[in-house]
Amino acid sequence: MLKHKDILGLYDLEREEIEEILSLAHRMKDRLRAGDKHGTELEGKSVTTLFYENSTRTRTSFEYAAKFLGAHTVSVSVATSSVRKGETLVDTGKTLDALRCDVIVIRHPVGGAPALLAKTVGAHVINAGDGMNEHPSQALLDMLTMEEKFGSIGGLKVAILGDILHSRVARSNLYGLKKLGASVSVYAPRTLLPPAFSELGATVCSSREEALDGADVVMGLRIQLERQKAGNFPSLGEYAKYYGLDEALLKYAKKGAIVTHPGPVNRGVELTSGVIDGPQSAIEEQVTSGLAVRMAMLTLLTEETL
Amino acid sequence: MIFYGADVVTKDGVKKLDIRVKRGKIAAIAPAEEGLAAGRGEQVVDCSLLTAFPGLIDMHVHLRDPGFENKETIETGTMSAVKGGFTQICCMPNTKPVIDNKVVATYIKARAREVGRCKVHPIGAITEGQKGENLSAIGGMKAAGVVALSEDGKTVRNTSLMANAMMYASDFGLKCLCHCEDESLVNGGVVHAGYYSTLTGLKGSIRAAEDIIIAREICLAESLGLPVHICHVSTYSGVQLIREAKARGVQVTAETCPHYFTLTDAAIRDFDPDSKVNPPLREERDRLSVIEGLKDGTIDCIVTDHAPHHADDKNVEYSYAAFGISGLETSFALSYTMLVKGGVLTLGELADKMSAAPARILGLEGGEIAVGMPADLTFADLGEAWTVDPAKFVSKGKNTPFKGRTVTGRVKMTVVDGKIKYREK
Numbered sequence: 001m002l003k004h005k006d007i008l009g010l011y012d013l014e015r016e017e018i019e020e021i022l023s024l025a026h027r028m029k030d031r032l033r034a035g036d037k038h039g040t041e042l043e044g045k046s047v048t049t050l051f052y053e054n055s056t057r058t059r060t061s062f063e064y065a066a067k068f069l070g071a072h073t074v075s076v077s078v079a080t081s082s083v084r085k086g087e088t089l090v091d092t093g094k095t096l097d098a099l100r101c102d103v104i105v106i107r108h109p110v111g112g113a114p115a116l117l118a119k120t121v122g123a124h125v126i127n128a129g130d131g132m133n134e135h136p137s138q139a140l141l142d143m144l145t146m147e148e149k150f151g152s153i154g155g156l157k158v159a160i161l162g163d164i165l166h167s168r169v170a171r172s173n174l175y176g177l178k179k180l181g182a183s184v185s186v187y188a189p190r191t192l193l194p195p196a197f198s199e200l201g202a203t204v205c206s207s208r209e210e211a212l213d214g215a216d217v218v219m220g221l222r223i224q225l226e227r228q229k230a231g232n233f234p235s236l237g238e239y240a241k242y243y244g245l246d247e248a249l250l251k252y253a254k255k256g257a258i259v260t261h262p263g264p265v266n267r268g269v270e271l272t273s274g275v276i277d278g279p280q281s282a283i284e285e286q287v288t289s290g291l292a293v294r295m296a297m298l299t300l301l302t303e304e305t306l
Numbered sequence: 307m308i309f310y311g312a313d314v315v316t317k318d319g320v321k322k323l324d325i326r327v328k329r330g331k332i333a334a335i336a337p338a339e340e341g342l343a344a345g346r347g348e349q350v351v352d353c354s355l356l357t358a359f360p361g362l363i364d365m366h367v368h369l370r371d372p373g374f375e376n377k378e379t380i381e382t383g384t385m386s387a388v389k390g391g392f393t394q395i396c397c398m399p400n401t402k403p404v405i406d407n408k409v410v411a412t413y414i415k416a417r418a419r420e421v422g423r424c425k426v427h428p429i430g431a432i433t434e435g436q437k438g439e440n441l442s443a444i445g446g447m448k449a450a451g452v453v454a455l456s457e458d459g460k461t462v463r464n465t466s467l468m469a470n471a472m473m474y475a476s477d478f479g480l481k482c483l484c485h486c487e488d489e490s491l492v493n494g495g496v497v498h499a500g501y502y503s504t505l506t507g508l509k510g511s512i513r514a515a516e517d518i519i520i521a522r523e524i525c526l527a528e529s530l531g532l533p534v535h536i537c538h539v540s541t542y543s544g545v546q547l548i549r550e551a552k553a554r555g556v557q558v559t560a561e562t563c564p565h566y567f568t569l570t571d572a573a574i575r576d577f578d579p580d581s582k583v584n585p586p587l588r589e590e591r592d593r594l595s596v597i598e599g600l601k602d603g604t605i606d607c608i609v610t611d612h613a614p615h616h617a618d619d620k621n622v623e624y625s626y627a628a629f630g631i632s633g634l635e636t637s638f639a640l641s642y643t644m645l646v647k648g649g650v651l652t653l654g655e656l657a658d659k660m661s662a663a664p665a666r667i668l669g670l671e672g673g674e675i676a677v678g679m680p681a682d683l684t685f686a687d688l689g690e691a692w693t694v695d696p697a698k699f700v701s702k703g704k705n706t707p708f709k710g711r712t713v714t715g716r717v718k719m720t721v722v723d724g725k726i727k728y729r730e731k
Contacts, residue, residue, distance in 0.1 A: 089623060090621055110623035111507040112623065113623040113624075116577065116624075130507070133508075134507070194510075195500050195504055199501050200501075
């Protein structure tokens with residue numbers, strides 16, 4: 001049982017809640033490994049994915065997760081522009097409530113939008129990424145991957161490289177990892193570093209080597225091409241050279257370190273193909289972890305109080 | 307009519323005085339112990355438990371009329387003004403159509419007279435349609451009663467055009483009131499760039515976005531030897547720029563709003579769109595510097611930047627919500643609570659910031675309780691604590707981040723040109 005009606009972010013979740021989700025996610029992953037896609041936990045429940053931003057993997061993952069647990073699923077895609085002219089988020093939420101939707105999985109370009117929706121509706125709300133705020137299921141799947149590899153998260157050193165400023169993945173990971181006792185080091189171009197990341201508990205490093213030094217986990221972040229047009233860096237080539245991760249740099253991390261990435265990866269930009277396809281990469285495994293985490297989130301959120 | 311026995315805030319301190327008003331002017335003032343004898347049939351109002359201020363003046367208000375009457379009208383806006391203790395307000399030109407010609411200015415003055423609450427002085431746009439291309443009809447607007455020029459909500463991007471505007475405006479005795487914001491730096495930012503923008507992931511804008519234009523307007527004023535007024539100062543560094551400019555004799559004046567000396571960006575934590583305002587709420591350091599600027603005279607006056615919005619404009623995702631705070635009905639209490647009770651200003655200094663200074667800056671009549679002055683008076687109970695409840699606002703704009711906050715000092719009666727325009731029931 002979670003203490004909250006909604007999962008809006010790891011900043012708000014308590015350590016025990018995070019541990020509960022991860023613990024169930026491990027069991028879900030075992031089921032997936034065994035090929036079991038016929039869960040009944042969400043039988044009779046309806047889950048709507050309400051996406052105001054394009055996404056393939058997160059949306060597919062949530063829909064599979066819901067279906068594998070026996071839920072009805074509906075997906076609503078909305079082009080942000082038409083929504084801004086038409087129905088408001090609040091009204092859309094009320095409509096889904098009236099349709100007896102049990103869980104709304106929302107992705108939205110504006111931070112705080114899931115919180116607004118959660119305030120409006122009786123349905124459970126899961127944040128599948130809001131603006132630059134949080135992406136809790138991504139961080140939880142990263143954490144599940146880490147637990148699988150290292151047993152526990154306490155004491156791990158996690159290095160995050162790349163566009164921290166725009167990254168909801170970095171924020172959610174930071175909040176979750178800190179709660180479970182890991183330390184987080186980051187390195188980013190100064191133009192893509194938020195003003196107060198160290199105040200949130202991260203160690204802001206002045207080089208890739210420093211961030212990677214002794215790391216158990218190295219997390220790359222996707223760089224959006226439009227950041228170049230906005231003048232955040234001169235070119236993708238230069239970004240790759242000064243801020244990307246290749247096999248040589250990876251040697252600064254611990255020998256058994258793993259590499260994660262929320263995907264989709266720009267090959268040869270934030271990570272070289274050698275890293276992506278190398279023995280330390282956990283990127284593919286993360287996708288299955290994502291499914292398991294989302295199954296756990298949906299299950300715990302809809303559990304009936306006894 | 308005689309207002310008996312109020313503690314009256316005058317230039318020489320607070321005194322218990324009787325005030326007689328006649329034909330819209332202050333006709334006589336006498337110490338309460340001597341007393342003014344009521345003439346036959348003369349109305350008397352017992353004010354012995356109240357404090358009288360020179361009628362408050364707010365030189366930065368958005369009335370939304372014409373064009374956005376769902377947010378506010380001249381009628382509701384001026385009702386809100388007198389409830390907040392304001393006897394004169396200046397309304398910004400971002401209406402639809404924009405106040406960039408004498409027709410719109412004339413309409414506003416006429417409509418304000420018709421609804422008959424407080425005095426309303428329109429502010430004209432600097433450029434046609436606030437587009438930043440051609441100067442608006444400045445001479446014609448002046449003739450129609452415009453008291454200043456502002457591109458409020460925007461900065462005139464073209465510096466040369468801004469210089470011309472200041473020069474041309476000076477021919478008509480008008481000042482430019484400058485909203486300072488470098489658009490390219492703001493670049494879609496909706497909050498201050500700092501800890502809370504990092505935490506919420508809301509797009510932040512740095513202080514320099516405001517400071518650069520403050521500095522630009524100061525440079526123009528200094529080079530041209532002309533006056534300029536800086537709107538709603540929110541940054542510690544902006545306060546410092548103005549302080550330094552004043553010290554070397556630049557004719558710069560400045561205003562701030564209650565939210566900048568009361569709140570910080572911590573208010574954005576829960577994504578409450580009522581905390582969304584432009585310039586954004588900043589950090590404690592900025593809040594303290596704004597207070598320091600008010601204390602040492604760097605910041606001349608307090609304005610509300612009253613920006614009423616319909617609930618539909620606020621009950622949306624933070625980034626899509628409209629900027630602005632409905633401020634007329636909380637300004638006096640917040641200022642009294644934070645600044646006078648907070649030990650920053652005396653009552654006399656508060657009266658200056660909220661009445662005399664805006665009158666001086668814009669050349670308006672008023673700002674002082676003295677014989678011969680217009681009988682504009684604001685009476686308040688300085689002992690009354692009350693809790694802000696936007697549902698009780700008479701303004702159509704219920705958008706306030708102060709909802710639920712307990713403040714002290716309540717406007718009880720507002721007198722404009724000798725007539726009681728608001729009296730609390």
